[in-house]
Amino acid sequence: MKKAYISNPVISRLPRYYRCIEQLCASGVSRISSSALSELLGLTASQVRQDFGCFGEFGQKGYGYNVPKLRDELREILGLSRELTAIILGCGNLGRALINNFDFSFCGIRLIGAFDPDPQLVGEVMNGLTVRDYGEVHAFMAEEHPVVAILTVPGSQSQIVSELLTHEGIRGIWNFTQQEVQVDDPNVVVENVILLDSLMTLSYKINEGLSV
Amino acid sequence: MKKAYISNPVISRLPRYYRCIEQLCASGVSRISSSALSELLGLTASQVRQDFGCFGEFGQKGYGYNVPKLRDELREILGLSRELTAIILGCGNLGRALINNFDFSFCGIRLIGAFDPDPQLVGEVMNGLTVRDYGEVHAFMAEEHPVVAILTVPGSQSQIVSELLTHEGIRGIWNFTQQEVQVDDPNVVVENVILLDSLMTLSYKINEGLSV
DNA sequence: TAGATTGTTAATCGATTAACAATC
DNA sequence: TAGATTGTTAATCGATTAACAATC
Numbered sequence: 001m002k003k004a005y006i007s008n009p010v011i012s013r014l015p016r017y018y019r020c021i022e023q024l025c026a027s028g029v030s031r032i033s034s035s036a037l038s039e040l041l042g043l044t045a046s047q048v049r050q051d052f053g054c055f056g057e058f059g060q061k062g063y064g065y066n067v068p069k070l071r072d073e074l075r076e077i078l079g080l081s082r083e084l085t086a087i088i089l090g091c092g093n094l095g096r097a098l099i100n101n102f103d104f105s106f107c108g109i110r111l112i113g114a115f116d117p118d119p120q121l122v123g124e125v126m127n128g129l130t131v132r133d134y135g136e137v138h139a140f141m142a143e144e145h146p147v148v149a150i151l152t153v154p155g156s157q158s159q160i161v162s163e164l165l166t167h168e169g170i171r172g173i174w175n176f177t178q179q180e181v182q183v184d185d186p187n188v189v190v191e192n193v194i195l196l197d198s199l200m201t202l203s204y205k206i207n208e209g210l211s212v
Numbered sequence: 213m214k215k216a217y218i219s220n221p222v223i224s225r226l227p228r229y230y231r232c233i234e235q236l237c238a239s240g241v242s243r244i245s246s247s248a249l250s251e252l253l254g255l256t257a258s259q260v261r262q263d264f265g266c267f268g269e270f271g272q273k274g275y276g277y278n279v280p281k282l283r284d285e286l287r288e289i290l291g292l293s294r295e296l297t298a299i300i301l302g303c304g305n306l307g308r309a310l311i312n313n314f315d316f317s318f319c320g321i322r323l324i325g326a327f328d329p330d331p332q333l334v335g336e337v338m339n340g341l342t343v344r345d346y347g348e349v350h351a352f353m354a355e356e357h358p359v360v361a362i363l364t365v366p367g368s369q370s371q372i373v374s375e376l377l378t379h380e381g382i383r384g385i386w387n388f389t390q391q392e393v394q395v396d397d398p399n400v401v402v403e404n405v406i407l408l409d410s411l412m413t414l415s416y417k418i419n420e421g422l423s424v
Numbered sequence: 425t426a427g428a429t430t431g432t433t434a435a436t437c438g439a440t441t442a443a444c445a446a447t448c
Numbered sequence: 449t450a451g452a453t454t455g456t457t458a459a460t461c462g463a464t465t466a467a468c469a470a471t472c
Contacts (some may be wrong), residue, residue: 006420007462007463009462009463009464010463011413011416011417012409012413014412014413014416015406015408015409015410015412015413015416016392016406016409018412019390019406019408019409033428033429033430034429034430035429042394044464044465044466045429045465046464046465046466046467047463047464047465049429049430049431049432050431050432050463050464050465052430052431053430053431053432057430057431059429059430059431060429060430060471060472061428061429061430061431061470061471061472062427062428062429062430062471062472063428063429063430063472064428064429064430065430077416078412078415078416078419079415079416079418079419079420080412080415082415082419084415084418092309092313093305093308093309093312093313094306094309094313096305096309097304097305097306097308097309100305101304101305101306101366102407103390103408104411106408107408107411107412107415108415109411109415147418148414148418154313171418171421172414172415172417172418174410174411174414178315180228182254186421187421189414189417189418189421191410191411191413191414191417193405193407193410194227194228194231195314195405196227196231196315196318196319197224197227197228197231198386198403198405199316199319199321199386199403200226200227200230200290200292200319201223201224201226201227201403202360202384202386202401202403203290203291203292203294203296203319203320203321203384204223204226204227204289204290204291205223205384205401205403206291206296206359206360206383206384206401207290207291207294208218208291209383209398209399209401219438219439221438221439221440222439245452245453245454246453246454247453256440256441256442257441257453258440258441258442258443259439259440259441261453261454261455261456262439262440262441262455262456264454264455265454265455265456269454269455271453271454271455272447272448272453272454273446273447273448273452273453273454273455274447274448274451274452274453274454275448275452275453275454276452276453276454277454427472428471428472429470429471429472430469430470430471430472431468431469431470431471432467432468432469432470433466433467433468433469434465434466434467434468435464435465435466435467436463436464436465436466437462437463437464437465438461438462438463438464439460439461439462439463440459440460440461440462441458441459441460441461442457442458442459442460443456443457443458443459444455444456444457444458445454445455445456445457446453446454446455446456447452447453447454447455448451448452448453448454
């Protein structure tokens, strides 16, 4: 029984399921029960079954889940087979790190453009991708219609840049700047990766432990 | 009335409050109401007051919150004034990006050591920090007692490394590897930054929009 | 068949929202 | 004083857990 609305807690667990199942699959495990899977992820068996139940019936009573089948279902749910195109804005240290090391294909993303305002970087080839000037973004958008924009610009023009990209038809923004981006357009999805918040959370929890 | 237990949803909002208030403070705003603040963050006024209520009474009836005072309180709650020391393991692209560009001081973190197994990197100075060999970690831990370890190693030794660090008295692990780290020791806090999950979530939400 | 395990409904738990007395 | 806004209790909403019939 597929559900129409999927809650955020469920969505946030999907990638964790996928990574875990993908790994099991790679190590040749062919079958797993909700309780075994829940243990690997620190969840309850009930929750695992509820979560999957949002999308359909993937298991078999008395048997459990077929690992390769479950992996394929999760790939489908997450849309990893659609191969979304992406551009990256900002090829400094962080941008370069992503271009060179990040496993985009694992997420079904294909990086097709890299842009930077620094003339020293323009023309440089990173992992097969030639860095272009910022000024070319507009034309590139019009021609190639990338779906996702990755913001690894250091400053805080993120909001303005996001609005421009929205105008030009971007569908998703993966934002690494210090500022959260807010886009009204319901067609544009924003994923803010605020590393400051993550480290502050760590700091909070460490200090919490110190005082208790 | 301070609460003994703080729930995760509340904790996750604390850094967002802090960043927002810090910015208001920097732009000279001296006073804000829960409803104005809630609007800036996309929350409800009720929630803002409930959240703050977990830690004490920071506002004034009929007036609202004094911005500099609230900022100081949040700093205190998050423990940003304690200046925790940190080391970073892995000085490749991502490690380098953090060392050079990340605003550690904003989070009250002081980076005191950088390590890498690559002999080509050892000895290089990054933002005033000299890269040391992996082999020196043990001695460094014993001598300097860093509180936080940042894992920017590319591979998947994260779990073993984490257990070693735990043995040597680390208190917090900020993990950027592809693998989630799980540490049993209740004295050690782990913050997993799984960028793959973040991008898969974005992919899911984009595809969700496409099918609806 | 008997044992295992799902899918799903019902019960519980926790988080968010609403409401309002207190008071600046 | 009157208006505004907090802190906090109560009401609602949503997510997690428990339970169990269905069935492989």
